[in-house]
Amino acid sequence: MTFEEILLKSEKPARYSGGEYNTPDMEKPCDVRFCICMPDLYEVGMSNLGLKILYHVLNDQKNVVCERCFAPALDFRALLKENGIPLMSLETKKPLKEFDMVGFSVQYEMLFTGVLYVMDAAGIPFYAKDRGEEYPIICGGGPSTINPEPIADFFDLFMVGEGEEMIVKLTDLYAKCKAAGKTKTQFLALAEKIEGIYVPSRNTPKRRKIVKKAVVRDFEHCFYPTAQLMPTLEVVHDRAMLELYRGCQNGCRFCQAGYYYRPIRFRSKNTVKALIERLIRETGFDEISLGSLSTGDYPYLEELLSEVNPICAKARVHLALPSLRLSSFKKEFAESSRKSSLTFAPEAGTQRLRDVINKNVTEEEIRTGLSAAFDQGYNSVKLYFMLGLPTETDEDLMGIVELVKMIRRLYHENHKGGVNISVSCSVFIPKPGTPFQWERQITREEMSRKQFLLKDELRKVKGASFHYHDRETSELEAIFARGDRALAPLIELAYKKGAMFDSWTEHFHYEIWEEAMAELKIDKEKYLGEQPLDKPLPWEFIDIGVTRAFLLREREKAYRAECTLGCDKGCQGCGAMALALCDEVKKK
Amino acid sequence: MILVLKHYKRGNMKYISHIDLLRHFTRTFRRAGFEIEYSGGFNPHMQVNLGTPLPLGISSSAEYLTVRTDVPKEEFLEEYNRVAPAGLEGIRVFQPLTNPNVAGRTVAADYSVAQSGAEEKRREVEGVVNLLSLPMQIEKKGETTVKDVAPLINAIKVYPGRLNVSLAAGNVTLRPDKFVEFLAGKFDFEVKTTDLWKYEQYVRENGVLLEMDRFLEKLEKSNEETKV
Ligand code: SF4
Numbered sequence: 001m002t003f004e005e006i007l008l009k010s011e012k013p014a015r016y017s018g019g020e021y022n023t024p025d026m027e028k029p030c031d032v033r034f035c036i037c038m039p040d041l042y043e044v045g046m047s048n049l050g051l052k053i054l055y056h057v058l059n060d061q062k063n064v065v066c067e068r069c070f071a072p073a074l075d076f077r078a079l080l081k082e083n084g085i086p087l088m089s090l091e092t093k094k095p096l097k098e099f100d101m102v103g104f105s106v107q108y109e110m111l112f113t114g115v116l117y118v119m120d121a122a123g124i125p126f127y128a129k130d131r132g133e134e135y136p137i138i139c140g141g142g143p144s145t146i147n148p149e150p151i152a153d154f155f156d157l158f159m160v161g162e163g164e165e166m167i168v169k170l171t172d173l174y175a176k177c178k179a180a181g182k183t184k185t186q187f188l189a190l191a192e193k194i195e196g197i198y199v200p201s202r203n204t205p206k207r208r209k210i211v212k213k214a215v216v217r218d219f220e221h222c223f224y225p226t227a228q229l230m231p232t233l234e235v236v237h238d239r240a241m242l243e244l245y246r247g248c249q250n251g252c253r254f255c256q257a258g259y260y261y262r263p264i265r266f267r268s269k270n271t272v273k274a275l276i277e278r279l280i281r282e283t284g285f286d287e288i289s290l291g292s293l294s295t296g297d298y299p300y301l302e303e304l305l306s307e308v309n310p311i312c313a314k315a316r317v318h319l320a321l322p323s324l325r326l327s328s329f330k331k332e333f334a335e336s337s338r339k340s341s342l343t344f345a346p347e348a349g350t351q352r353l354r355d356v357i358n359k360n361v362t363e364e365e366i367r368t369g370l371s372a373a374f375d376q377g378y379n380s381v382k383l384y385f386m387l388g389l390p391t392e393t394d395e396d397l398m399g400i401v402e403l404v405k406m407i408r409r410l411y412h413e414n415h416k417g418g419v420n421i422s423v424s425c426s427v428f429i430p431k432p433g434t435p436f437q438w439e440r441q442i443t444r445e446e447m448s449r450k451q452f453l454l455k456d457e458l459r460k461v462k463g464a465s466f467h468y469h470d471r472e473t474s475e476l477e478a479i480f481a482r483g484d485r486a487l488a489p490l491i492e493l494a495y496k497k498g499a500m501f502d503s504w505t506e507h508f509h510y511e512i513w514e515e516a517m518a519e520l521k522i523d524k525e526k527y528l529g530e531q532p533l534d535k536p537l538p539w540e541f542i543d544i545g546v547t548r549a550f551l552l553r554e555r556e557k558a559y560r561a562e563c564t565l566g567c568d569k570g571c572q573g574c575g576a577m578a579l580a581l582c583d584e585v586k587k588k
Numbered sequence: 589m590i591l592v593l594k595h596y597k598r599g600n601m602k603y604i605s606h607i608d609l610l611r612h613f614t615r616t617f618r619r620a621g622f623e624i625e626y627s628g629g630f631n632p633h634m635q636v637n638l639g640t641p642l643p644l645g646i647s648s649s650a651e652y653l654t655v656r657t658d659v660p661k662e663e664f665l666e667e668y669n670r671v672a673p674a675g676l677e678g679i680r681v682f683q684p685l686t687n688p689n690v691a692g693r694t695v696a697a698d699y700s701v702a703q704s705g706a707e708e709k710r711r712e713v714e715g716v717v718n719l720l721s722l723p724m725q726i727e728k729k730g731e732t733t734v735k736d737v738a739p740l741i742n743a744i745k746v747y748p749g750r751l752n753v754s755l756a757a758g759n760v761t762l763r764p765d766k767f768v769e770f771l772a773g774k775f776d777f778e779v780k781t782t783d784l785w786k787y788e789q790y791v792r793e794n795g796v797l798l799e800m801d802r803f804l805e806k807l808e809k810s811n812e813e814t815k816v
Binding site: 230232 | 603618621626630634675721753781782
């Protein structure tokens with residue numbers, strides 16, 4: 001069968017056809033051919049802002065052509081295999097093997113097997129040491145590089161931190177090395193000198209060098225593509241995404257992103273406005289999402305909305321404001337949002353536990369915010385919590401139930417009819433780069449006990465519904481999150497036994513993982529239990545800016561249930577400023 | 589006023605489903621800066637009426653969509669093509685005086701597919717059009733049924749390297765890809781359905797087939813309700 005015939009036999013040919021509007025020039029002469037690869041389906045990969053930024057940044061270079069590749073769905077993978085066709089890029093249908101560089105964007109730990117799945121389909125050996133000069137340089141990037149150790153052996157290098165400037169330095173260096181006829185080893189030795197680049201073969205647990213996370217110092221003027229690729233079929237986040245700022249001032253102690261994306265850098269109101277106008281003209285999306293870790297904390301939000309709301313209304317573009325804090329819930333914001341259900345995340349049921357995790361939201365704020373929302377006509381609330389947080393007791397779980405009852409009462413004070421309160425509980429995962437990185441994860445038995453306790457109690461509350469995360473997935477995520485290099489063989493073995501697309505529950509089989517762990521004699525307790533304070537953790541060679549001393553101080557404060565103020569009240573001395581000045585600090 | 593855009597669906601765009609196609613048009617119109625009429629109601633959406641759905645994988649040079657807008661006809665085509673995705677290029681714009689209801693009125697379409705080996709069997713292949721009954725197996729969602737497709741065939745012509753068929757399309761449709769594969773199987777020749785084009789579609793007027801372009805041209809001049 002020809003490729004075209006295979007396409008037509010697949011479930012959704014448009015996933016693999018390419019040809020999106022705003023595709024850059026693929027024919028231009030170039031020195032470096034780069035392929036960005038997302039080990040997930042087209043619909044998920046094309047929803048990722050980071051991928052679009054890097055794709056366009058590279059194609060904007062005179063000497064680089066960058067293409068894309070996503071994980072083939074199982075049906076298409078089988079068709080490729082049957083016909084002996086290796087996985088190819090979307091744009092020019094070039095086998096992955098023939099690129100100079102292939103960059104995997106690894107968004108979270110559950111995609112680790114996806115990386116192998118893609119390499120397998122492309123006919124690329126898994127381990128860096130088994131790949132000679134004839135293979136592309138395999139690079140890794142994305143949020144999971146805060147601890148790349150579990151997959152370190154599969155990669156030639158990692159880009160740690162923000163990619164848009166680092167990746168250009170990297171392709172420039174590659175072009176120079178290629179022209180000078182340098183070997184892969186020689187290239188890697190030079191690449192290591194670029195800020196943010198980690199070369200696992202030259203930087204091993206025995207001989208550690210510190211890798212400093214790359215950050216964009218001038219966020220206001222940094223590259224952002226407005227003429228972005230338009231997906232050919234409906235994708236998960238089918239809208240334009242624009243960051244208002246990077247970093248987060250709140251310092252929730254469980255939140256990896258909150259620390260990892262520091263320092264705090266805002267885009268000015270005028271820049272955001274200009275970008276929105278260009279997005280409307282150049283993409284035609286009917287929705288623009290103003291994303292950031294906590295959108296309501298953007299200091300110019302109100303002014304911005306008053307200026308751009310009329311522009312968007314005229315073009316009939318909807319502005320979405322995700323991640324609004326309840327305390328920043330205001331009438332104007334509610335109106336520019338068309339959601340019928342209000343979502344917010346108290347994360348813990350009692351004030352004590354919220355103080356432990358430094359989630360600075362009080363019951364009073366919840367009351368005021370929700371009253372305002374109910375008056376706006378909302379009658380559906382979604383609440384997110386975490387189970388298994390450090391110091392948690394059953395009292396804290398009962399606090400969740402009390403909170404739900406309080407919300408119900410609040411609604412009925414002034415409103416008729418029923419209110420839907422949906423409670424969603426994930427499991428706390430101790431994440432690298434947070435004050436809780438040394439904590440233990442609760443066992444699956446504990447998870448199950450807590451989940452059922454809540455389920456029984458919430459069943460008694462009218463209008464309430466309860467959802468909880470899968471215990472096995474949470475456990476595996478925790479193992480990977482704090483993993484070390486001993487896990488690469490586990491990922492390989494599990495993949496060979498059939499573990500793939502672990503992020504999709506219907507494909508997740510924990511038995512495979514347990515079997516593989518048993519075969520390799522891997523003790524999961526090493527990763528799930530409390531970590532020693534006196535030894536460096538496997539990922540601590542990565543300098544994310546936030547210092548160990550700060551994390552330890554936050555940990556102590558957590559045990560005392562003491563809050564740390566947000567950076568808007570003054571710099572708390574986390575250390576991220578050493579990478580680039582925080583805008584909060586510049587103001588003062 | 590009403591505008592009808594005749595456009596291609598070809599290249600990579602032939603893999604786009606009918607639903608996804610709509611999204612491409614609303615985005616293209618927004619890029620062009622067109623003000624298109626919206627529906628009323630709780631969740632207003634841009635009103636773009638697509639023609640009859642084309643099965644995935646088939647190219648076309650005769651697709652029609654209808655919108656209400658105040659953008660002048662000539663400007664519409666030019667501006668649309670400036671920002672249209674490759675494969676959905678505009679060919680021509682009509683300005684009918686009444687709503688042509690393209691999807692509802694379409695009754696037939698012409699297709700052309702690459703073939704080899706049909707020339708030698710030209711007589712038999714073309715003769716199919718005269719059969720009073722032609723049972724064909726049709727697979728739908730895993731189920732196989734047998735259907736008499738004879739009434740759904742308007743014409744069959746064999747040309748060097750090509751096979752052209754004219755089939756029912758619209759409310760009653762015979763899928764061209766399935767039908768040419770059926771013919772190829774029956775008379776033992778080859779068709780290449782990856783090279784299958786739709787190039788014309790028809791309405792029925794006074795009992796005879798009328799090309800969509802002619803029909804729209806007539807509606808541009810007179811708003812007299814044409815007899816169906
Ligand atoms: S350096 Fe100061 S202002 Fe910047 S993120 Fe850290 S605590 Fe906040």
